[in-house]
Amino acid sequence: MLSARSLFVYCTANQALRCARIAERPGAGLVIAPYRHDERGALATAAYLRDRSQLTTPILLDAARYAGQNRLPASAPFNPRWLRRQRELGLPVLTDSGYVDGGDEAGLVSILHRTMAIPDGIAVLPLNPVWLRDRLHLTTLTNRVRDAGVAIALVLEARGDPFGLPGTVAGLLEVLGCGVPTLLLRSDLSSLGALCHGAVAAAVGTTGALRHLAPRESVPMNNQRGPRPPATIFKPTMSYRRISAIQRAKRSHPDPRLWSCDCDACAGRDLDWMAALDDREREVPAFEHAAAVLFALRDEVLSGGEHQNRNSWAARCADAAYRERELGWPVTPMLRHWRDTAPNSVEMPLAS
Ligand SMILES: [Zn+2]
Structure with a gap:
């Protein structure tokens, strides 16, 4: 269902209909994340696009439980309903993973191992960028990813562009060399670099907040600053x-x-x-x-x-x-x- 080197649009469910039209072209697709944590709404949107719209673009769902003030840690269990509904909709099954902090090898392994039990499951790995930037972390990550052998979907945390940080691009290339199908979610222009270096698919966010994973402390509690101008x-x-x-x-x-x-x-x-x-x-x-x-x-x-x-x-x-x-x-x-x-x-x- 995913053709190689696809460029996806990453949006929230409230933007999905508009974005599906933009993504209705060869080698493209749509990743839908819940709007304001409404997972049911995201599932309903995907179901509508799948079954009742004329649009045929490939769809992925990202629960994004790794994001926001109340984000879950990597050890948090997957929600069986979330996994089941993706399968019922005929979509690739992305895990609703929590956040993998620096040094949380147990959390990383837990996500990979639980994904191995999901037929054709794709392990969403929302990573502290130290996993790509620090040699010891990167060696652990690539070893664990190779051992598990499941497809992975990376989400990278940073205040701004994670690929602006020294070491992230080089780390990504090593992960892409692991021989497992790899997707890059919530990205921007670096999506194209990832596709050139072998990523199966990469997704570009519609707004600044969807083009990386914001660290928890930088998410304003009441969004007092308001969104930045587009x-x-x-x-x-x-x-x-x-x-x-x-x-x-x-x-x-x-x-x-x-x-x-x-x-x-x-x-x-x-x-x-x-x-x-x-x-x-x-x-x-x-x-x-x-x-x-x-x-x-x-x-x-x-x-x-x-x-x-x-x-x-x-x-x-x-x-x-x-x-x-x-x-x-x-x-x-x-x-x-x-x-x-x-x-x-x-x-x-x-x-x-
Ligand atoms: Zn223009």
Whole structure:
């Protein structure tokens, strides 16, 4: 049901109908997480999309019990109903895992072992990033994953982009080398890097909060700060930018070829057209544009053989970092880390 190297859209159930239309294309799919912890609502949404809509895009469900102030630990038992309903809906069965903190090897093993008992189950591994960044943790993780031999779906915790942290990209590549089918959930542009390096599927979140796992202490209790204004992807720099930053950069670099976009949301306008919308109105086109860019990039970087795709991805990251500097933006750390996966990265045109 999952074709290799699929790019999924990761959304909450209240966004699913809109996102399913965006994901209705070859090599794509939809991951639905509960909206405000309403697991029944997420199951009902998946059932509706499966049985009563005309949409045929592959669907996955992520219970996301590893997220939020009341997140569960890795040792928490799976909910048999959650697993059963996914199977009844004909979906791949993702475990409703709790959070695997740094050093919690027992929790990690417990998730993997319980998944081994689920036919074709996929172990969701919501990881503290130390599991990818620290050598001892990474060795334990890859050994345990190889031993279990079940498919895994990674979710990485970080305040911002986990792939901006040193060591995360290199750690991911080692996990992808374990020989088990691997998915990456709640990600952003690094999804494309993961697909180039052999991930079966990778899912890009619709909003900033769904593009990584926020550490518990950084989730505001009453959401007093409110959501941040939506960002979108600026294709030449392959990075998420606030619309206000895009608008400012355009003023100092008024080259029309740089700013216009032909996606369905932008329809040939310059990308800063969204500045005229308020934050709430902007959220949908910001993601529709980002999704169009991501699917276009996916088709461009995954057009060759495996070796070629990896080099092409690293070269694009180097180029995007160079363009960020040209525009006076700080280089997005993720771009540097992916650039450095190229075999001759020291000779690429950018220092540090
Ligand atoms: Zn666009």
